[in-house]
Amino acid sequence: MKRFLWLLAAWPGAATAQDAPEIVVTGRGLADAPGDRVYDIVTLDRDRILASASGRVENVLRDVAGLQQFRRSDSRSANPTSQGITLRGLGGNASSRALLLLDGVPQADPFGGWVAFPAYATDRLGRIRVTRGGGSGVAGPGALAGTVELDSAGPGDLPPFAASIAGGSRASLDARGSAALVRSGGFAILSGAYARGNGFVSIVRGDRGPADRAAPFEQASAAARAVVQVAPATELQANISGFTDRRDRGLDFTDNRSEGADASVRLVGRGPFGWSLLGYLQTRAFASRFASIAAGRASTALTLDQYNVPATGIGGQAEIAPALGALSLRLGGDVRVVTGETQELYTYVAGNPTRRRVAGGRNTTAGLFADASVTTGDVVLSAGGRIDRWTIGKGRLQEAALTGATLTDQRFVDRQGWQPTGRGGVAWTPADRVTLRLAGYRGWRLPTLNELYRPFRVGADATAAEATLAPETLWGGEAGVDLRPAAGLRFAATAFANDLRDAIANVTVANGPGNFPGVGFVSAAGVYRRRANLDHVRVRGIELDASGRLGAVEGRLSYAYTDARVRDGGALDGLRPAQTPAHNGSATIGWRRDRWQASATLRHVAGQYEDDANLRRLSAATTLDLIATVPATRWLAFEARAENVTDTRIETAIGGDGVVERATPRTLWFGVRLGG
Numbered sequence: 312m313k314r315f316l317w318l319l320a321a322w323p324g325a326a327t328a329q330d331a332p333e334i335v336v337t338g339r340g341l342a343d344a345p346g347d348r349v350y351d352i353v354t355l356d357r358d359r360i361l362a363s364a365s366g367r368v369e370n371v372l373r374d375v376a377g378l379q380q381f382r383r384s385d386s387r388s389a390n391p392t393s394q395g396i397t398l399r400g401l402g403g404n405a406s407s408r409a410l411l412l413l414d415g416v417p418q419a420d421p422f423g424g425w426v427a428f429p430a431y432a433t434d435r436l437g438r439i440r441v442t443r444g445g446g447s448g449v450a451g452p453g454a455l456a457g458t459v460e461l462d463s464a465g466p467g468d469l470p471p472f473a474a475s476i477a478g479g480s481r482a483s484l485d486a487r488g489s490a491a492l493v494r495s496g497g498f499a500i501l502s503g504a505y506a507r508g509n510g511f512v513s514i515v516r517g518d519r520g521p522a523d524r525a526a527p528f529e530q531a532s533a534a535a536r537a538v539v540q541v542a543p544a545t546e547l548q549a550n551i552s553g554f555t556d557r558r559d560r561g562l563d564f565t566d567n568r569s570e571g572a573d574a575s576v577r578l579v580g581r582g583p584f585g586w587s588l589l590g591y592l593q594t595r596a597f598a599s600r601f602a603s604i605a606a607g608r609a610s611t612a613l614t615l616d617q618y619n620v621p622a623t624g625i626g627g628q629a630e631i632a633p634a635l636g637a638l639s640l641r642l643g644g645d646v647r648v649v650t651g652e653t654q655e656l657y658t659y660v661a662g663n664p665t666r667r668r669v670a671g672g673r674n675t676t677a678g679l680f681a682d683a684s685v686t687t688g689d690v691v692l693s694a695g696g697r698i699d700r701w702t703i704g705k706g707r708l709q710e711a712a713l714t715g716a717t718l719t720d721q722r723f724v725d726r727q728g729w730q731p732t733g734r735g736g737v738a739w740t741p742a743d744r745v746t747l748r749l750a751g752y753r754g755w756r757l758p759t760l761n762e763l764y765r766p767f768r769v770g771a772d773a774t775a776a777e778a779t780l781a782p783e784t785l786w787g788g789e790a791g792v793d794l795r796p797a798a799g800l801r802f803a804a805t806a807f808a809n810d811l812r813d814a815i816a817n818v819t820v821a822n823g824p825g826n827f828p829g830v831g832f833v834s835a836a837g838v839y840r841r842r843a844n845l846d847h848v849r850v851r852g853i854e855l856d857a858s859g860r861l862g863a864v865e866g867r868l869s870y871a872y873t874d875a876r877v878r879d880g881g882a883l884d885g886l887r888p889a890q891t892p893a894h895n896g897s898a899t900i901g902w903r904r905d906r907w908q909a910s911a912t913l914r915h916v917a918g919q920y921e922d923d924a925n926l927r928r929l930s931a932a933t934t935l936d937l938i939a940t941v942p943a944t945r946w947l948a949f950e951a952r953a954e955n956v957t958d959t960r961i962e963t964a965i966g967g968d969g970v971v972e973r974a975t976p977r978t979l980w981f982g983v984r985l986g987g
Contacts, residue, residue: 336497336546338465338538340415340577341585341632344449345639346684346693347442349736349750351791351805353856355439357468359867362901362910364936364952364980366477366485368431368439369394372459373914375441376896377854377871381405383916383932384963384974386428387506387528388513390560391569391597392767394425398443398456400850400873401785401811402891406759408783410447410454413461414550415628416575416591417451422622422651422671423761427569427595429530430554432504434473434487437464443854444807445754445785446734448680448697451628451645455756455785455811463536463550466491466498470986477950477982481525483508485982497539497546505531511976513561515960518970520608526561530554544582550575564613567599585632587643593624595651601768603834608970615657615768616664622651622760630680639684641695646677650705653765656713658831665713670764670776672706672723674757689740693750696733701757703727706778708764723764723778730755730782748791748805756783762815762842766830771837771967774817775829781813781844800859811848814877816888818843819924823967836968838922847878848888863904870896883923892919892931906942911935927965934959940984952980 353375363371369385372378377400382393397408406424410417419426440460447454474488489502510526512519534552541547553572559565575591597620602611630643652671656664682695706723736750758780761767766775791805817840823833833839852873859866875891877883887893894917901910914934921927937953954975955961961974 336466336538336540338414338498338536338546338548339462340579341581341587341630341641344641344682344684344693345686345691346682346695348691348738348746349684349693349748350734351443351748351789351803351807351854353441353443353869355441357437357464358903359899360433360436360439362908362938363433364912364938364954365975365978366433366952367428368433368436368461369426369428371433371439372396372441374867374869374897374899374912376856376869377443377852377873378409378441378457378459379890379892379895381890382963383929383961384513384972386530386556387508388510388526388558388974389963390599390769391427391556391558391567392423392425392599392761394428395419396426396459398441399787399807399809400852400871400875400888400891401456401809401814401848402875402888406762406815407453408456408756409459410450410452410457411459411461412450414463414548414575415577415587415589416550416573416593417453417624417626417647418461418593419453420595420597420622421593421624421649422595422597422620422653422759424759427554427556427571429506429556429569430532430552430571430573431461432487432502432532432534434475434489434504435464435500435502435534436461437468438462443805444734444750444752444787444789446695446732446752447754448695448733449630449641449643449682451647452676452678452697452699452701452730452732453756455754455783464500466493469500473984473986475950475982475984477952477980479508479952479980480978481509481511483978483980485980497537499535499537501535503531503533510559510561513963513972514608515962515971515973518608520604522562522604522608522611524561526559528559529557541578542580545578545580548575548577548579562602562604563611564600564602565611567597569595569597571595583634585634587628587630587632589629590627591625595622596620597622603771613659613662615655617653617655619654620651622649624649637685637687641682642680644677644679646675648673648675649760651760653761666710666718667713668708668710670708672760672764673702673704674760675702675704676700676757691738693737694733694735696731699730699732699755701728701730701782703757703763706764708776708778721778728782730784744795746793748789748793751788752786754785754787758782758815768830769964769966771823771834772840773827773830773833773837774840774842775827777842780815780842783815783844784812786810786812797859801857803854803856805854807850807852807854809850811850812846813844814848814888815842816845816923817841818845818883819922836966838967840923845877845879845883848875849878850875863902865901865903867899868897870894877923886923886925887920889920889923892917906948907940909937909939911937921965927969929962929965930960932959932961934961946985948984950980950982950984952982954978954980
C-alpha cells in the first residue's frame with residue numbers, strides 16, 4: 312500500500328484533488344447493462360447508506376422490502392451463523408440464498424454461507440444495488456433469489472480525511488476514520504472502524520432467569536484500496552481488508568468470535584472493447600461455544616465448544632464486453648473453490664469434554680456465461696445464461712473419544728453435476744414516463760459445507776447435517792411497471808411467482824428427550840431436526856417501491872407481500888417456511904439542506920413462524936428510527952440518532968421451552984463527524 316501511495320503522489324502530471332483534471336478512474340467494474348431495465352432492481356445511493364440510525368449495512372438493506380436475514384436481529388446480538396440473506400420469501404435456513412458481492416467478489420462465508428456484516432463499514436460504500444430474482448449469469452452462481460452488489464466508495468465520495476465518533480446506550484461506542492489520496496491517475500483510500508457495547512439482555516423480561524445477562528460485543532475492521540490507471544482506458548484495482556468480531560449470547564459459555572481477511576485484484580478495460588479480469592482470496596475463522604440451561608434458567612453448563620472453523624474461498628472471473636452497435640454483450644467464465652471444516656469438542660461430563668468432532672470438505676463451481684441486451688426503439692430485450700460444473704468432494708465426518716478411540720469415521724462419496732441457469736425478459740416504454748417489464752429466470756445454489764456436514768444446536772434444539780443434500784433450483788417469473796411522473800420521482804410495482812425445488816430446510820423429526828442420530832442427546836425442552844430437501848416451496852407476491860425528491864424533502868417507500876407455502880406431500884405441506892413473514896415494508900422521509908439533514912424511517916415486519924411446523928409464532932413488530940445532523944463548522948458536524956425509538960419488542964426466536972428472544976431495544980446515539 313505504501314508503494315501505491317508513493318506511485319499516486321509521484322504520478323506524472325499529478326496535482327491536488329482540487330486542481331486535477333477530470334478523473335476517469337472509477338474503481339468500479341464494467342458498466343451496468345442496458346438490459347438491466349428488464350428486471351426488478353433497487354439502488355441505494357451513498358446518502359441513503361450513510362443515513363442509517365444504526366450505521367450497519369444489514370439494517371440499511373432493510374430498506375429493500377423482501378430482503379431479509381434469517382432472523383430479525385443484527386450483527387450486534389445475533390449469532391453470526393444466522394445471518395444469511397435471501398429475497399422474495401424463500402426463507403428456510405441461515406445460508407444465503409441471495410448472492411452478495413463486494414466489488415465483484417463473492418462475500419458469503421465459504422463454510423456456512425452466512426455474511427460477516429461487521430466487515431462492511433457503511434462509510435466505505437458508494438452504492439448498493441439489489442436485483443430481485445435469480446439467474447444472474449454475469450454475477451456468478453448462487454444467485455438463487457437475487458443479487459446484492461456492494462460497490463466501494465469512489466474518489467468523489469470521500470474527503471481527504473474523515474472521522475466520526477459516537478457514544479450510545481449501554482456504553483456503546485462507534486468510531487470510524489478514513490483517508491483518501493486522489494490524483495489524476497488514480498486514488499487510494501485507507502479506512503478503519505471500531506464498535507463495542509455492553510449489549511442488552513436478549514431474553515424478554517418475563518422469561519428471564521438468574522443465568523441471563525447482557526450480551527456484549529466488540530468489532531473492528533480495516534480496509535485499504537488503491538486504483539491506478541495503467542493505460543488510457545485500463546485501471547488496476549487492488550483491495551485488501553480484514554475484520555474481527557467478538558459477541559456473546561447473554562449466557563455463560565455462549566461466546567463466539569469471527570475473523571477474516573480478503574484480498575482481490577481486478578483489471579478493468581473500458582472503451583469499445585470492454586474487458587475485466589478478477590482474482591480473489593477469502594479467509595475466515597469462526598469459533599463458538601454452546602451451553603445447556605438448567606430449569607428456571609438458573610444456571611448454564613458448557614455442552615459444545617466449536618473451537619475452530621477455518622475456511623477459505625479462492626476464485627476468479629474473466630469477461631469481455633465488445634461494443635456491437637445496439638447489441639450489448641458480455642461473455643466470460645468464473646471459478647470458485649471453497650474449503651472448510653468444523654473442529655469441535657462435545658459430550659461434556661463434569662464440565663470437561665469427552666469427544667472431538669471434525670467435519671468438512673470442499674465445494675467447487677466453474678462456469679461459462681453469456682449476457683446480451685439490445686435496444687430497439689422503445690423496446691429493450693435481455694437474455695443471459697450460464698452453465699456450471701459443480702463438485703462436492705472430500706466430505707468427511709470424524710468423531711473420536713479424547714482417550715483416542717474412534718467413534719465415527721465417515722468419508723462421503725464425491726458428487727458432481729451440471730447446472731444450467733438463465734434469465735430473460737423485455738421492457739417496453741410505450742410512453743416517456745412508463746415502462747412495462749416482463750421477465751423469467753432459473754437460479755440455483757449449492758449446499759454449503761455447513762449444511763452438508765455439521766450438526767448444530769440452538770438452545771435445547773438440535774439439528775443434524777445431511778451429506779446427500781441436492782442443490783437447490785428455482786424457476787420464477789415476474790411482471791412489473793415503472794412510472795416516472797416527474798424528474799426524480801419513481802414508482803414501481805412487480806408481481807412475481809417462484810417455485811423453489813429441493814429447498815434445504817431444517818425439518819422437525821421428533822421431540823426430546825432422547826438420543827438421536829447425528830446430534831446425540833436432546834432434552835425434554837428440545838426438538839430434534841434434520842437437514843433435508845423439500846419437494847417445493849412456492850411463493851407468490853408483489854413488491855412496491857417508490858422514491859423521489861421535492862425540493863429539500865425526499866422520501867423512499869418499499870413494501871413486499873409474499874404468500875409462501877411448502878409443497879412436500881408430508882406433514883409440512885401447506886405450511887409457511889420458517890422465518891418468512893407475509894408482509895414487510897419500510898418508509899423513510901427526510902429533509903436535507905446543505906449539510907443540515909434529518910430523517911425518520913418506519914419499518915414493519917408481520918408475524919412469522921420460528922419453526923417449520925408453524926407452532927412457534929413470532930409477533931409482528933413496527934419500529935421507528937430517527938437521525939439528525941447539525942453542522943457546526945465547514946468540517947465539523949454533530950449527529951444524533953435513535954434506533955427503535957418506541958422501544959418496540961422485536962421477537963427474533965422462540966425456544967422449545969417457549970422462551971422468547973428479542974432484537975435491539977431503544978438505542979440512542981450522539982456523536983461528531985469531522986470531514987467534508
